[in-house]
Amino acid sequence: MRGEPVAHSVEIRNLDLSFGAVNVLQDLNLSIQDGEFLVLLGASGCGKSTLLNCIAGLLEISDGQIFIKDRNVTWKEPSARGIGMVFQSYALYPQMTVEGNLSFGLRNARLPRDEIRKRVARAAEILQIEPLLKRKPGALSGGQRQRVAIGRALVRDVDVFLFDEPLSNLDAKLRADLRVEIKRLHQRLKNTIIYVTHDQVEAMTLADRIAIMKGGRIQQLASPTEIYNRPGNRYVADFIGSPSMNFLDGGLEGSHFRVGGETLDVSRYPFVAHAAGAVCMGIRPEHVAIADAAAAMPVQADTVVEIVEPMGSDTLVWTNCYGERFRIRIDGQTRIATGDPLRIGFDPAQASFFSAETELRL
Amino acid sequence: MDSTPVSVPSATGLSGPRGPKPRRKFSRVNVMLYGTLFVVAVYYALPLYVMIVTSLKGMPEIRLGNVFSPPVEITFEPWVKAWAEACTGINCDGLSRGFWNSVRILVPSVILSIAIASVNGYALANWRFKGSEVFFTILILGAFIPYQVMLYPIVIILREMGLYGSLWGLVLVHTVFGMPILTLLFRNYFTSVPEELFKAARVDGAGFWGIYFRIMLPMSLPIFVVAVILQVTGIWNDFLFGVIYTKPEFYPMTVQLNNIVNSVQGVKEYNVNMAATLLTGLVPLSIYFVSGKLFVRGIAAGAVKG
Numbered sequence: 230m231r232g233e234p235v236a237h238s239v240e241i242r243n244l245d246l247s248f249g250a251v252n253v254l255q256d257l258n259l260s261i262q263d264g265e266f267l268v269l270l271g272a273s274g275c276g277k278s279t280l281l282n283c284i285a286g287l288l289e290i291s292d293g294q295i296f297i298k299d300r301n302v303t304w305k306e307p308s309a310r311g312i313g314m315v316f317q318s319y320a321l322y323p324q325m326t327v328e329g330n331l332s333f334g335l336r337n338a339r340l341p342r343d344e345i346r347k348r349v350a351r352a353a354e355i356l357q358i359e360p361l362l363k364r365k366p367g368a369l370s371g372g373q374r375q376r377v378a379i380g381r382a383l384v385r386d387v388d389v390f391l392f393d394e395p396l397s398n399l400d401a402k403l404r405a406d407l408r409v410e411i412k413r414l415h416q417r418l419k420n421t422i423i424y425v426t427h428d429q430v431e432a433m434t435l436a437d438r439i440a441i442m443k444g445g446r447i448q449q450l451a452s453p454t455e456i457y458n459r460p461g462n463r464y465v466a467d468f469i470g471s472p473s474m475n476f477l478d479g480g481l482e483g484s485h486f487r488v489g490g491e492t493l494d495v496s497r498y499p500f501v502a503h504a505a506g507a508v509c510m511g512i513r514p515e516h517v518a519i520a521d522a523a524a525a526m527p528v529q530a531d532t533v534v535e536i537v538e539p540m541g542s543d544t545l546v547w548t549n550c551y552g553e554r555f556r557i558r559i560d561g562q563t564r565i566a567t568g569d570p571l572r573i574g575f576d577p578a579q580a581s582f583f584s585a586e587t588e589l590r591l
Numbered sequence: 592m593d594s595t596p597v598s599v600p601s602a603t604g605l606s607g608p609r610g611p612k613p614r615r616k617f618s619r620v621n622v623m624l625y626g627t628l629f630v631v632a633v634y635y636a637l638p639l640y641v642m643i644v645t646s647l648k649g650m651p652e653i654r655l656g657n658v659f660s661p662p663v664e665i666t667f668e669p670w671v672k673a674w675a676e677a678c679t680g681i682n683c684d685g686l687s688r689g690f691w692n693s694v695r696i697l698v699p700s701v702i703l704s705i706a707i708a709s710v711n712g713y714a715l716a717n718w719r720f721k722g723s724e725v726f727f728t729i730l731i732l733g734a735f736i737p738y739q740v741m742l743y744p745i746v747i748i749l750r751e752m753g754l755y756g757s758l759w760g761l762v763l764v765h766t767v768f769g770m771p772i773l774t775l776l777f778r779n780y781f782t783s784v785p786e787e788l789f790k791a792a793r794v795d796g797a798g799f800w801g802i803y804f805r806i807m808l809p810m811s812l813p814i815f816v817v818a819v820i821l822q823v824t825g826i827w828n829d830f831l832f833g834v835i836y837t838k839p840e841f842y843p844m845t846v847q848l849n850n851i852v853n854s855v856q857g858v859k860e861y862n863v864n865m866a867a868t869l870l871t872g873l874v875p876l877s878i879y880f881v882s883g884k885l886f887v888r889g890i891a892a893g894a895v896k897g
Contacts, residue, residue, distance in 0.1 A: 282790075285790075286793075287790050287793060287794075306793075306796075307790075307793045307796075308793065308794060308795065309796075313794070314790070316787040316790065318785050318787050320785060320787035320788045320790065320791040321791075322791075322792070322806055323810055324810055333792075333795050333797070333805075334795030334796055337795055337796035337797050337801065381795070385795075393787075
């Protein structure tokens, strides 16, 4: 053990998980503060749900340790870890009423009846599901079911909530509503939450910190703004942001970036590592200016509009720039048509440079 | 349409197809389809008809030889005789003895085999342990080994256990032989239950038996019905094990039916034989009638929605 423990709610040390010869998680370390909202984000198959199941104790790990509230729970049963879990498919017990679903865990723990009733009432009040208590899950809508599932975690009165893609089964509008509600819930209860999702909007809006995972490893663990503005490697840069970042492959000579026969002055970019040779520059579609605004930008180019995708609030324009497909996000009210010439410009200070070799941020 | 519509939005397109496509009742396909179905239905129903009709006739009427003609004088005498008076060997108390023997074999066999197989299937589906797949494969292989190979070894095993010739010996045999297919049935069903439900129950602190009795059992009625039907019909219709592993006093109904029908002494009483056969088939038949709907639901039960 280390010295005096800090206020860590969940701590994972050197976690390994392998199924036979397949390593799903490798030497994973993660510390989560008390009351923090951590989102595990990644494409499917990146190991994020697996990690959550390991924390919950639903999967036996191959090596490493898991601490919850500074208690080593590595060998503990899921019910003894002080966690509540919410699943994507709600996983409500179909033959029990909502009340039965909420109280099932408490009855297993042999709590006194009064206590059970009090806790169920409180959870129902918080989630506004009091009128549904006598109904069966089959008679509820998707959003109501997920509320009940959250309630089931809530009544356990635990420190850590684990959410496994809780909103993925809901339609877009409900998802947005419930997302805000989860955030409100977190602000009210101030529990630690570990939240798995593949939806970057959920991740950006909910998280205190986001852990982006790929291939069983954490690629970057940082706040949403940090991840958006200063992605740690090319994968993260590509994954976060919709539409995703434009990438230009070229060479770096001092403070000049050579791409497609042109040389761009990128001295405004704050390099953290000295680099030369093959690099990749990334610029977000929303950081590219057009027309008059482009004239004020340090780097400019002339292009032709190839495809226009109007989305109402904004419009996505596809062009070709320095021989690469280039996406630009502009205001939805701008009148633009396919074939129009378009002058674009951007500030290298808003760009990201990655080494072509290691794909790490420069 | 016989009347012209009053308000017409536009004249164009009114003559074209509109609404549901009309279907002819006597199309060639329908005639073929229903014709075939009718023939097949008659083919299967005819023997049953002959049996019922014959069982209600007296012997003089049967001797006239009109197999298909309905009884002129309906008599239930053959049924009574088949149930209570027909002779097998020295016993002349009809099928009733066999019926009660069958019931005494059936009830414990069905309960025991389903209870064990459902727990087996549940464990294999949800509590994977090291070698569980191998165990399952071996168990399933048991379903493919011909009975003949195992007949004699089982005689020895039962003899050593002191169960040979007793009802409980036969119950044991039925339970063991039902295991592979029932375990497969239950395992597949429980595998189709969303895994997250099981995980949620574990987080809620339910253990092996807690999850089985309080989560899995209440939502698997259809598959239990399927299992009951399989076992009841299978065990009730069993002849081989009944004749090998029990003594004459414990012979199940099927064996006794055979002894009545195939007895070579005296006159062949067709009406009694038909009545006896119908009586023997009554149990599986009523099971199908009572639980047919649930049976279909159980077979079709794939996803369980929560």
